[in-house]
Amino acid sequence: MARNKVLSRKLRYAKSMKTNSSVPSWIVVRTNRRVRTHPKRRSWRQVRVKK
Secondary structure (H helix, E strand, O other), X not given: OOOOOOHHHHHHHHHHHHHXXXXXXXXXXHXXXXXXXXXXXXXXXXXXXXX
16 A cells, blocks of 8 residues: 555545444444444455445
8 A cells, every 4th residue: 555645545445444333332222232233334354445
């Protein structure tokens, strides 16, 4: 990976970092554990982020 990144690529990486977070615990409590997993969760090993 280059040290100097293009801004558009950097923004895309930042967005994928934000969306990769887990479901907050208060939502799990509020929904009585119906919502436990995040459907769009991405594993850093299996799924690559588009460049």
